[in-house]
Amino acid sequence: MSKVSLPTAPAFMVSAPGRVIVFGERDVVVLGEPRLAVVISLRSYVLVTAQPKSRRNVTLSFRNIGLDHTWSIDTLPWSTFHHPSKRKFYYSAVDSLDQELLDAVMPHAQAVSKNLPEEKRQNPIRFAAAFLYLFLSLGFPQTPGPVYSLRSDIPTNAGLRGSASMCIERVHQWAYVGALCFHDRPTEIDKTLRISSGGKAGMVRRTATGRDPSRDPSRAPSRAPSRAPSRAPSRNSSILSPTYRCPKLRVLLVDTRQPRATAEQLAKAKQLRQQQHEATSLIFSAMGRVSESAWKLLLTAGGFRRPGQDARDAFESLGALVRMNHGLLDALGLSHPGMLRVRELVDRAGAGWCTLTRNGSRGGGGGYGFVLLRPDVSEDVLGQLEWDFEAEGFQVYDVDLSAEGVGVVRNGLGGESGEEIDRETFEDAEDEEEIEERVSAGEGRDGGGWRFWMRADD
Known part of the structure; x- marks a missing residue:
């Protein structure tokens, strides 16, 4: 297999686990009672491959849901996203959507998967909207058009938070912004994406602003978001107990x-x-x-x-x-x-x-x-x-x-001779195990193998 990425911009792959709510119920949190969520070993993967500068387009492919679309970079609403009053960076403190920005990407998101029946287009449109919102928030119009290939073992529409698992840039806060593009009223657990990004378990409750959460079994200081969430302003705020490793x-x-x-x-x-x-x-x-x-x-x-x-x-x-x-x-x-x-x-x-x-x-x-x-x-x-x-x-x-949190493979993506995993190989892999085998084949070489932000045994 030939080398497919540019020498100055090697392909890389990112992965994150899903999570499951084991105890509690949505309305429990509304009433101030806790829910408990833990990560699971089902994972989502994103392969990013750069293209030559002359290719002024960006491609998003997610075969699981019938999404494969290319946008012209120059036609995307950069001026709206980069207006001084709107501009955000990867290090920006964000925990809310800007409705004007979301409105700006929706016409472009609505263009995807037109070959599917209308009732099956909703998931591709949501994924496209989340992707474009993050791409325009974190990118630049001069950026060479990359190809983003996604695949996930996490069932869609299952509440296992595959949507948040796919949005793993600027792990905690930007993942929540991505989740907001999917859910008009995201759950309190969606604000605790360090559970997935760090490969942990955590408990969350909603309490009146300024009131200390009672009965915190960890007896450790709780942390609240620095800003109030958008979409549903409330006198309540989510309180996350410190996250810990769950036993396997x-x-x-x-x-x-x-x-x-x-x-x-x-x-x-x-x-x-x-x-x-x-x-x-x-x-x-x-x-x-x-x-x-x-x-x-x-x-x-x-x-x-x-x-x-x-x-x-x-x-x-x-x-x-x-x-x-x-x-x-x-x-x-x-x-x-x-x-x-x-x-x-x-x-x-x-x-x-x-x-x-x-x-x-x-x-x-x-x-x-x-x-x-x-x-x-x-x-x-x-x-x-x-x-x-x-x-x-x-x-x-x-x-x-219990599972490893967000991981990245930057070089030597696999193969016995050190070839990269190209888009076709990645998308045609039978399952997660085959992807992991390819990545493991790269371990030991310079830059090979997963580099996890948090490992399950930390």
Whole structure:
């Protein structure tokens, strides 16, 4: 394979993990109760290849969602983004979208994936809008047009925050700005992207401005954003407990292919909270206590790593909290029949404990099944369980909690002879494992192999 990048601008690849909300629920945070999120080993990848200066265009390719589009650099709204009142740099403190800038990129984003049915174009348009917003905010019109090739093992529309994982420039704040392009009302967890960028676990709650968060189990100083978020000005602010490494635990994420919440489901959930306000408030409070108990348990992760009774006790304690979390969600009407079937199959196999992740699922319906596996579950039992899931029409992802954070490979992207991974090889790779094998082949050479911002074992 021939060398494909320019000598003065070698190709590089960036990767970041997704994350899953294990404990808590969207409205829990609104009421001041915490949610707990951890990274997972599913990852997103971006390969950036420079082009000659004479090529005045920029290309974004994301085959997962049917996006492959080229824009002329000279026709993009640089003057709007570089106006003195609007200009931002990679080191700028940003935690909000500028609506005028977003409006400026939308006509260009709307031009993508016109070969797709209209109902399937929304994700490509959102990705294109996020990309252009970041490209114009952080780039310059004189920049040679690069080719950005993206691929992700993180399912789209699953609430596993693949969108934020793809936006990994200026890791924390700019990733949040990218996420804002996808979600009109991003969750409080979206403001804690150091969880994904650093490969960690963290707990977040929303509190009245100026009020110290109570019951912080880490007993460490909390940190709040330096500026209020846009789009939904509020007297509330998100408070993030310091993030920590999560113990490496094996879990299954089960996509039941249950449709997202319908208007009818949303109305029923809202009606329940109005009619049973006192009872539902107590359930929300209980969910907060479950999240805090799980956080305390994860902070003392040593028990999960020790053999024998200590590990069994740690898993039993965390498993009980997983089961309780789902019971509380179910009591609020936020579960669905597919999740009930997941639980039946897991219980029958004796494989572990499960809950609904509630990722990105507003008001019930949708969401992934999260199955914490027992450490001693046999591969035969696990294989049968995965077969049972697939027989139900479910899709299963066998992943680890805890993963390396943002990583970059700058030179020697792989190959036995030191060739780079070109766009075709990258996009045609069968899966994440094949990409990782190519990168690993480059380790040991000057500049070869991943350089992680934070490793899972730090």
